[in-house]
Amino acid sequence: MIPRPYISIIVSLSVALMLNMLPLPDWANYARPDWVTLVLIYWAMALPQIAGVLLAFIFGLLLDVSQTTLLGQHAVALVIVIFLVQRLYLRIRVYTLIQQAMFVGILLVIKQLIVLWVSGITDNAPDTEMYFLPALVGAVIWPWLFILLRDIRRRFCQTHHH
Amino acid sequence: MVEMNALFQTRASLFVRTIVLVILSIALMVADHRWNHLETLRTGLSNLIYPLRYTINIPGEFIQWIDESVTSHNDLIDENLELKQERLLYQVRLQKMDTLELENQRLRKLLGTPKKASERVLIAEIFSVDQDPYKRLITINKDSADGAYVGQAIIDANGIMGQIIHVESNASTVMLISDSNHAVPIQINRTGLRGTVFGTGDSSKLELRFIPHNAEIKVGDVVSSSGLGGRFPPNYPVGVISKIERPAGETFASIDIEPAAKLDQSREVLMLWHNAPPDNYGVESKTK
Numbered sequence: 072m073i074p075r076p077y078i079s080i081i082v083s084l085s086v087a088l089m090l091n092m093l094p095l096p097d098w099a100n101y102a103r104p105d106w107v108t109l110v111l112i113y114w115a116m117a118l119p120q121i122a123g124v125l126l127a128f129i130f131g132l133l134l135d136v137s138q139t140t141l142l143g144q145h146a147v148a149l150v151i152v153i154f155l156v157q158r159l160y161l162r163i164r165v166y167t168l169i170q171q172a173m174f175v176g177i178l179l180v181i182k183q184l185i186v187l188w189v190s191g192i193t194d195n196a197p198d199t200e201m202y203f204l205p206a207l208v209g210a211v212i213w214p215w216l217f218i219l220l221r222d223i224r225r226r227f228c229q230t231h232h233h
Numbered sequence: 234m235v236e237m238n239a240l241f242q243t244r245a246s247l248f249v250r251t252i253v254l255v256i257l258s259i260a261l262m263v264a265d266h267r268w269n270h271l272e273t274l275r276t277g278l279s280n281l282i283y284p285l286r287y288t289i290n291i292p293g294e295f296i297q298w299i300d301e302s303v304t305s306h307n308d309l310i311d312e313n314l315e316l317k318q319e320r321l322l323y324q325v326r327l328q329k330m331d332t333l334e335l336e337n338q339r340l341r342k343l344l345g346t347p348k349k350a351s352e353r354v355l356i357a358e359i360f361s362v363d364q365d366p367y368k369r370l371i372t373i374n375k376d377s378a379d380g381a382y383v384g385q386a387i388i389d390a391n392g393i394m395g396q397i398i399h400v401e402s403n404a405s406t407v408m409l410i411s412d413s414n415h416a417v418p419i420q421i422n423r424t425g426l427r428g429t430v431f432g433t434g435d436s437s438k439l440e441l442r443f444i445p446h447n448a449e450i451k452v453g454d455v456v457s458s459s460g461l462g463g464r465f466p467p468n469y470p471v472g473v474i475s476k477i478e479r480p481a482g483e484t485f486a487s488i489d490i491e492p493a494a495k496l497d498q499s500r501e502v503l504m505l506w507h508n509a510p511p512d513n514y515g516v517e518s519k520t521k
Contacts, residue, residue: 089285092361094293100366124247128254132261136278137286138365139399139406142271143261150258154251193266202367 076121076228080114083220084130092137101201104209107134108149108182112175113220115156116163118228127153140186141193148185152178168214176210272383272399279401286372286404290361352466353506354388355379359499360404369412369436371395372404373502381405384464386505392470392493393417393458394502410471411436411496419471420459424449427459430471436496439472441488446479448486456490466507470494 087106095103107130114122131146138145155178156163163174183206265271355375363370375381377400385397387407395409408415415432419441426448431440444450454474460467472490479486 142265143258147258
């Protein structure tokens with residue numbers, strides 16, 4: 072039988088991937104937060120023994136396929152972001168929600184910069200100031216997402232925390 | 234002390250794992266970019282997310298189904314009548330077309346030029362639109378089992394839409410001509426002037442580049458595919474010149490093209506095999 076935390080992680084990441092793929096009107100597309108990265112950051116912070124860089128790599132590849140980017144483009148960005156979270160999770164956990172949201176915003180910008188950098192090397196990179204809007208939206212919704220995922224974790228993953 | 238050691242070890246191995254995965258990602262990107270050898274891996278991974286893609290499509294299809302179900306009887310009668318009239322009109326035009334085609338073939342024979350291959354088309358439905366707002370990609374519901382191949386031209390009733398860039402299972406990804414990485418070789422119908430039309434990332438505007446200031450062009454000129462390069466069949470409409478600017482100091486004119494195909498409105502598209510044998514001529518509509 073698969074341990075419960077794995078199920079919660081895989082299900083929440085699948086839902087996040089669906090939210091990333093959901094068709095939206097053009098104006099909303101520019102603001103769509105990167106759900107997969109947000110959910111991965113949460114699990115890497117809350118259950119670092121389980122959700123690590125390998126999981127980030129796998130979901131990065133799935134993002135690459137779903138967004139038709141180069142295979143490895145989102146993967147490398149997510150691996151680096153989750154590496155940072157794993158190095159700093161003890162510190163992030165004691166942040167207030169607002170501080171956490173700002174930190175998550177920085178992580179999202181780092182991720183987008185890596186993806187943008189690869190796009191810039193290989194083909195035409197988008198050239199607009201709207202590019203970092205999703206990172207801002209991601210930071211704004213972080214507190215709510217955090218509370219939601221924390222409740223899911225407390226309910227379904229009986230661990231030694233809290 | 235033991236705990237310290239354990240902590241240190243996991244940190245070291247985290248670093249090693251990260252480095253390995255980063256190198257692996259870079260290797261994948263290079264392989265994907267340089268040699269396009271990863272189609273099998275891409276197809277495998279897209280099978281994994283197929284159920285998710287399918288699920289998010291359900292609400293849209295459900296709404297469409299409701300919409301179709303509640304259409305009133307009178308509306309249907311009206312639509313049917315309209316379609317019948319339209320069909321009659323097209324039949325008349327097609328008759329003329331047949332005669333013209335025969336005449337064209339006869340004349341070509343007289344001239345000694347080889348006969349043009351006829352084309353085969355298949356209707357595909359747009360499955361989803363890429364969520365990246367900086368790209369112009371769509372997914373259609375046909376794969377290699379239907380004969381889709383990388384580089385295949387995709388058109389709609391009004392003109393060229395794009396080409397297939399990945400064939401997955403049950404779906405193929407199409408890059409639209411409005412994507413900023415796309416270019417179509419064209420000619421201007423009125424003068425025969427050749428050029429290349431580039432996407433801008435904006436689905437209502439394309440750009441005709443590298444045309445000198447003194448070229449014989451004007452607003453309203455119809456631009457069609459030239460067939461050079463072999464990817465797109467010749468003589469399909471690409472768009473109409475909507476704006477010409479000749480900035481002093483620049484070598485080339487800046488020319489905007491309004492695309493002929495309804496790039497962000499179509500729901501059905503046509504896949505085109507333009508080197509198909511002549512006996513396959515005609516529209517084939519296969520539903521999955």
